[in-house]
Amino acid sequence: MTASERMQSPGRSITIDRDSSKYTISAKHLVLDREDEPLRLAIDIEKVPTVLQVGSKVSWPPTVIDSSDKIAALAKQAEDLRTLPEIERIRPLTDIVYRTLTYPTPEVLASLSPEERLRALSVIEYIIDGTEVPLSRVVDTGYGICRHYVALQAYLGQHAGLRSNVVSIPANTILNIMRSDTGLPLLQSVPVGARMSVAHAVMEFYLDSGAIIPVDPTKYLIADNPMEREIFQGAEYIGELKVGLPFKNTSLSAVRLIQPVTVPFGVRSFSTEIGINGSLVHIIETGKPSKKKFTPFEGSLNMELPVLFSQNGFSGKVTRVSQIKE
Numbered sequence: 001m002t003a004s005e006r007m008q009s010p011g012r013s014i015t016i017d018r019d020s021s022k023y024t025i026s027a028k029h030l031v032l033d034r035e036d037e038p039l040r041l042a043i044d045i046e047k048v049p050t051v052l053q054v055g056s057k058v059s060w061p062p063t064v065i066d067s068s069d070k071i072a073a074l075a076k077q078a079e080d081l082r083t084l085p086e087i088e089r090i091r092p093l094t095d096i097v098y099r100t101l102t103y104p105t106p107e108v109l110a111s112l113s114p115e116e117r118l119r120a121l122s123v124i125e126y127i128i129d130g131t132e133v134p135l136s137r138v139v140d141t142g143y144g145i146c147r148h149y150v151a152l153q154a155y156l157g158q159h160a161g162l163r164s165n166v167v168s169i170p171a172n173t174i175l176n177i178m179r180s181d182t183g184l185p186l187l188q189s190v191p192v193g194a195r196m197s198v199a200h201a202v203m204e205f206y207l208d209s210g211a212i213i214p215v216d217p218t219k220y221l222i223a224d225n226p227m228e229r230e231i232f233q234g235a236e237y238i239g240e241l242k243v244g245l246p247f248k249n250t251s252l253s254a255v256r257l258i259q260p261v262t263v264p265f266g267v268r269s270f271s272t273e274i275g276i277n278g279s280l281v282h283i284i285e286t287g288k289p290s291k292k293k294f295t296p297f298e299g300s301l302n303m304e305l306p307v308l309f310s311q312n313g314f315s316g317k318v319t320r321v322s323q324i325k326e
Contacts, residue, residue: 012039014301016321023305023321033296038258038275043245043305044320046269049163049206050313052155058166058313059147059201060242061132065155068136074100074152078159086207087224089160090215097153097217101144105188119143146201149217154203154313162205166313167239167263169200175236181227186219186235202237203313204265214265223266232265239263243311245274245318249303256280263314273324276301 014027025041032039052058056065077096081089102108104120112120120143123133135155138148150166157164174196176187185192202216214223214232223229244259258275278297307318 014039014323016323018307018321021307023307023318025301025303025305025321027301029299030301031296031298032255032276032278033298035277035280035294038277040324041274041276042271042320042322042324043274043318044269044271046317046319047165047206047267048308048310048315048317050154050165050310050315052158052313056313057132058151058154059168060312061147062312063138063148063151064132064134065151066134066136068139070139071136071155074139074156075159078156081160086162086209087211087213089162090157090205090213090224091222093153093157093160093162094215094217094220094222096156097149098220100139100142100152101149102142103145103149103218104143123148146216146218150201150203151313153215153217157205162207164203164205165315166201166203167265168242168312168314169202169237170240171197171199173236173238174200175234177231177234179221179231181231186221186231202239206268212266212268229266237265239265239314241311241314245305246309246311247303247305251301251303254279254299255297255301269319 012030014025014030017024017026030039052065054065054067057063058065074096078093081092084092104123109117109120119141123138123141123143133148135148135151138144139152144152154164154166172195174187176185176190176192176194176196178184178192179186187196190196202214205213205215207213214237215221216232216237221228221231223232240263241261244257244261247257256277256279258277259272261272261274264270279295281293281295305318305321309316309318
């Protein structure tokens with residue numbers, strides 16, 4: 001199927017074509033000469049559950065799905081949950097993850113024996129240097145942070161017959177509030193009313209009934225009931241596509257994409273906007289504040305956007321791309 005759309009603004013006319021696998025955004029002659037006037041595209045995205053297999057990378061820096069006797073034993077526990085209704089599988093699944101992993105907070109590390117502390121620190125080394133870690137290493141040590149929790153829960157969720165996506169949350173997003181279910185703060189690292197200063201990773205499950213259940217495994221927050229859904233909403237969880245949409249083509253070396261793609265929770269489809277503009281170069285001179293230099297673009301444009309994409313445990317389907325009229 002091909003759907004083309006042409007705008008008549010001088011020097012800013014583009015064509016958007018779609019086939020079964022990709023959108024092509026092109027222009028024979030495009031002029032982007034104002035830093036404050038990017039060419040803007042509206043994009044509709046449908047969330048698609050991610051299928052994980054050995055070698056899949058989840059969250060960032062990634063946890064790599066692999067196999068081990070311990071993971072196989074956990075997968076068997078998850079498979080036993082299939083006898084339950086879908087919505088009743090999520091909490092015991094989270095319990096399996098909670099029994100398997102401990103978050104290595106300073107208080108936890110201080111309580112460990114020297115030998116056990118070394119085991120926990122072996123996972124923290126991956127956290128500090130930002131390299132990928134095999135899931136089996138995390139499970140073997142028994143310690144992990146948010147991205148390890150969601151990787152394990154998403155993988156075991158498949159064995160429990162559940163479909164899900166992992167969602168990254170940028171730093172300074174989650175608001176620390178008092179939990180109405182426990183009477184305790186949601187976050188222990190910042191005061192109530194402040195925002196979590198580091199990035200985070202959570203997930204959501206998609207049920208056959210159409211229900212969408214957000215889950216924050218490290219906070220044991222499971223929005224399968226009104227009280228915890230209210231906590232999730234009150235804490236202002238909002239996700240993002242960390243590296244944006246996967247545009248590709250040689251034009252990307254000459255133009256700049258402005259695409260902070262936010263991912264709302266609790267919906268299967270959402271819309272976003274991106275901008276296409278000339279490039280920005282940071283000029284650094286010794287002893288002076290850095291400056292940004294805008295470089296206009298004039299020439300042909302040819303970019304591609306896959307219909308289906310997957311990154312770090314989140315998958316989506318692009319259902320519409322259109323130019324926003326000026």
